[in-house]
Amino acid sequence: MSICIPLGGAPPLLRIFLCYLRHRRYRDLQNLRRLPTWHHALRTFSAGHSRRNENEGPKLDSLLRRRRPLSPLERISGLLPRDALTPDVEQLREHMGEPDVKEWSASDLAKESVNSGTPVSPEDPPDPAPETNAEPGDPGATPASLPGERPLVFGELLVAERKKGRVEFRKMFQLQAGMRLQSSWGTILHDDLAGRPAGRHPRTTQGIPILVRRPSLEDYVLYMKRGPAIAYPKDASTMLMMMDVNEGDCVLESGSGSGAMSLFLSRAVGSRGRVLSVEVRDDHHRRAVKNYNRWRASWRLRRGDEWPDNVSFHKADLCTASVLLDGWGFNSVALDLISPHLVLPTMIPYLHQGAVCTVYVANITQVIDLLEALRCSVLPLLCERIIEVPLREWRVAPAVQKDGQFCVRIPPIVHGDQKDEEHETFDEEGRELTTSEPASFGSVPYIARPHPEQMGHTAFLVKLRKCAQ
Structure with a gap:
């Protein structure tokens, strides 16, 4: 005896039981069908290498290269004999077939395996050959890299x-x-x-x-890890000109900071010169040494030769470092200190007569304190210049309209000049709206304005020269 109860009028508990029976029956049917499990390729973005099981390799490759779903026209044309198809449908049927895959013969695979040194399988065709440079003797040959530089290697x-x-x-x-x-x-x-x-x-x-x-060295000092603020390249280059640093000179630097000025001085004096860099703070001293050694290591990988090891870093206070300076004679001095006037009495005896000492200070009050110390002392120093080096970047680009076309200069109308003006279209400001051909030289106006991101004040540079009293 069976009882038929409408689902809508059944009690809540009975409705739940009937839904459970239907769900269980559907699950049993799915277990009987045993649908195949598809493997999907995952895209990894980690720094490690992804591996897969070798046994699953052919199966995974075949699944990944499975055919796309057929369209209704392909299904119908596949049921009909070839004789019953029209030429258009037959051509479409051939078009919609398997994609063209290059067949690799055994000789091709063996040849490619010998050339590359690694076995090649039909599923993995060889990569295209890398670019080869022209012979050095060719007149139109262009070197792949700068002369003296190597290809990129790990570590640089x-x-x-x-x-x-x-x-x-x-x-x-x-x-x-x-x-x-x-x-x-x-x-x-x-x-x-x-x-x-x-x-x-x-x-x-x-x-x-x-x-x-x-x-470049300028890029490195701008983007290297810093402790204190660096001497920016615009100021460092001016300081080198004021100090008149030449190859083979002996230079004293007080205030190593992050090592930027030490690198510029190292390149200026060359392999025959010496730089003595003194820093009072331990953390700044360690940062300068790390940045200096990191640049030298990258240079060795880049060029194959050694960057001159001509900088001696010392952790000391220059005010009481007379023992450290014994035996030295300096062609120039670079000071980057909060109170540079305090180290002048210690440093002056080791500076050659007529040599230059440049001082890098950030505030104008430091300049005043330095000049006041020179006025009250009997040091043989003469202040020659106090300058600030401004740097303004400009952005210069062709004038472009909203539709992406270049603006075109409108030449003045010359009396008697016969032109076909029917095909010229101008906007309200008199500029040509579109141009299909490249504009000739000098016909495109440019827009020039200061760059929105400008470098502000960095420091004052004071040039002091040792002279006889």
Whole structure:
């Protein structure tokens, strides 16, 4: 005897029981069907290497290369004999077939395996051959990298940069195996950069090209790790000119800071010169030594030769470091201290007659204290100059309209000049709206204005010269 109770009028408990029976029956049917389990390929973004089981390799490859779903026209045409198909449908049927895959013969695989040194399987065709440079004797040959530089190797420093409008990306990083360069436009594998020349535009995972190049000394001091503030390149270059540093000179630096001025002085004096850098703080001393050694290590990988080891770092107070200065004679002195006038009595006896001492101070009150100390003392120093080095960057670019077309200069109308003006279209300001051909030289107006991000005040530079009293 069976009782039929409508589901809508059944009690709540009975409705729950009936729903449970239907769900259990559906689950049993699914277990009987045993649907195949599909394996999906996962995209990994870690620095390590992903591995997979060798037994699952062929199965996974075949599943990943499965055919796409058939369209209704393909299903119907597949049921009909070939004789009953029209030429258009038959051509479409051939078009919608298997994708063209290059067949690799055994000889091709063996040849490619010998050339590359690694076995090649039919599922993994060989990569295209790398770019080869032209012979040095060719008149049109262009070297892949700067003369004297090697291809990129792991361990050296690189700079990645991209500029598009006001959005700028610039980052200094160390090339390491298995690592990735992260950016807002995607990632680049470090392994893809190794062995290639610098100054190329590799593409990220999103297809955006980013310039990867080696850093100059200016780039390095601007993007290296800092402790205190650095002597900016604009000020450091002016200080070198004021000090008249030449190769083979012996220079004293007080206030190593982060090591920026030490590197500029090291390059200026060369392998025959010496730089004595004194720092009173232990943390600043360690940071300067690390930055100096890091640049030398990157230079060795980049050029193959050694950067001159001509800087001697010492942790000491120059006010009481007379023993440290014994036996030295300096061609010039660079001071970057809060109170530079306190070290002048200790330093002056070791400065050659007529040599220059430049002082790097941030505040005008420090300049006043320095001049007041010179007035009250009997030191043989003459203040020659007090300057500030401004730096203003400009942005100069062709004038572009909202539709992306270049603005075109309107030449003055010359009397008697016969022109066909029917095909010219101008806006209210008299500029041509569109142009299909590239504008000739000098016909595109430019917009020039100061860069919105300007470097403000950094320091005052005081030039002192030792002279006879």
